[in-house]
Amino acid sequence: MPKIVTGRVITAEGIPVPGIAVTNGRDVVATGGDGSFSVEPFGPFIAVTRPTGWHTDHWFTRLPAGAGDSTEITFELHATEQSLPYQFMHITDTHIDMAAPDRWAFDKGRLTTPDQLKEFLLDLPQLSPASRSVIVTGDLVDNGSPEEFAGLLDAVADAPVPVNLVPGNHDHMHLGRSGRISRNNYIVNDGNPELYEELVGPRWFSYDIAGLHVVVMDWHTHELGLDHTVQEQWLRNDLAAAGDDTPYILCMHDQPGHPVMDRLPRKPLATFSGHWHTSRVVDIDGVLHVNSPTPFFAGLDYSPPMFREVTWDGTGLQLNSRTMPAHYLHNPDHAFDVDKATVAGYDAKSRSSLVRWRHQLAGAGHRAGLTLAGDRIFAGSQIEDRPAGTVEALDAESGRLLWSAATGSAVKTRPVLAGGIVVVAEVSGAVAGLAAATGERLWTTPSTDPYRRFAWQSPVESEGIVVLGDQSDLRALDAATGKVLWRRTDLSPHHNIVTHSSPAIVGSMVMVGFWPTPNSPIAVDLHTGESIWPMPELQDDPWDTARNLRVTGTAAYDDGQDSFLVPAISSTAKLDRKTGSVQWTVQHEGGYSPSTPVITPAGYVVTVTGHGLRMLAKDTGGQLWDATVDGLAPFPMTAYRMKANPVMAAPVFEESTETLLLPGLDGVIRRFDLDGAPEGTYDVGVPLAAPLVAAGGSYLTVGVDGGLLALDLGAGS
Ligand SMILES: [Fe+2]
Incomplete structure (x- = not known):
């Protein structure tokens, strides 16, 4: 006879509750008319699915070792208001x-302190009064240590609303961070979930809110293959118990890809995930996939810290994406209203006298900026509250809108003009060819994997060939037709942090430098896709391979020296174009500084995020000067940065005056001479993450609020 665990589900008044789902982590049973259940012991927990209209502080019980016939469990439910619409965060x-405060050298601080999270949760009644619960989709802690879990549990203990925790890969890292290639050719960290179960609780479970079934699963161990079979078995049982008519959402740390989605018993309404530290909202076959950025430091896609309010109205879900208030980002003084800036079209501030004209894009701006081609401007926009974006064409002289074309997801990239066709990459990886004259869609080349492609980098074009993608899936398209001319999927296994930079094209060479793999930049032939530079083998731990040269931005080509200048994490490298060999590397303290170096007659100017500008000698990389920039930016936008600083975009070199113009996240453009001396400032009033584009005597740019600006920069102030 198998052992049996028995128990009851009752109300606070002791009244039995029938029909409530109870699980051992594999089987799901329902309570009978007397509120009783019996289930075989299987995993470490017995958990109850909190039903609509009920809450319980203790929704799971840890089974003692050898639990069996004598084990009796009682779950006590408390009635709770769950009318529609129901909002959660x-x-x-x-x-x-x-860890020690100096561990994250970019900011000389920690990622997130428990106090930051605690304060944020305690403030929810003011910050997000309608949010009635919170779900945190993993990487709750950074190293998976007992101390971090204690900090986490303390931070959520006093939250005014229930906080539901989902495990991520970092939550399983207490034994180390070594990397491996998963069963789906994905670079992941190894992991061990035992400490999480010991200190936090179940890793897969469900609960109901106002008629919506919420399913939580452990992506990391599923991907590693430690327990995907039992997780899927539990899910089938759980969804069967919920009933076919009950809509559900799936919450996992990483966005579920084919290995998860293709095996679901039925489609969810939506999925919610994190892991990439990005903002990405896409619709795939009628399922909404919401990937959200980090709340307390900036994202790998250069999103500012954000959170999302989600409203369930009984039939569908609405998103309200919000930028984290400056108060929580080490910047209490900044008065700029950031709430919807960077996530939706938003008129951040009244016009400055420097603004010749302003056009509001349909969505928010980003760091990619715009393309100026002859008398026309092309720019994309991102709408982060739904799967949508736009490409817009303007008259460069007047700012008059010529056409606007809707896209299926955000456009965080810069459109490229090839012949009479505007080619644009959506964040989903789908590529569209639009008639430059009218915006009419001429062709669409679908994403190779809409679940897993995160297109943050702009396509580049030469000879009518458009190159785009990341090192795990690099494609060349015929700009006229969208036809795929060649495709490389062998340059790297798939990883989450891949698409920081656009390729650089020189002649028929496409230089593709990406972090984290492989360990040296890639050069392939524009026409065939064949490798030009030698490719090193991946080492046993792919992360070790990654640590050599961590390319994070688009290279500049110095034709005078036949060399590439490559922005890498905390460094700049100079590479010989013919061989790809490194000529010199210099270190910077800026961490992720993705801006393309600027080639001037006096030297190379590199942008050190969070710090300022630096000029390097062409032959040695030696530092010629360093200019520090400080100012009151409302939020950070470069990866992992917690403290706001103006410096993010690259400066533009103005040849006529031999000066540099640096746009800032504090809304100020700064002019420097080629000795690094400040020559004046221009207060535009809107945070600028994109570079300036020279247009005759004026400059064009896109503010984070989606305002496309034509600026007359006079002498400055
Ligand atoms: Fe993470």
């Missing part, structure tokens, strides 16, 4: 870190 990747 989605946050992710809190990365609670208790």
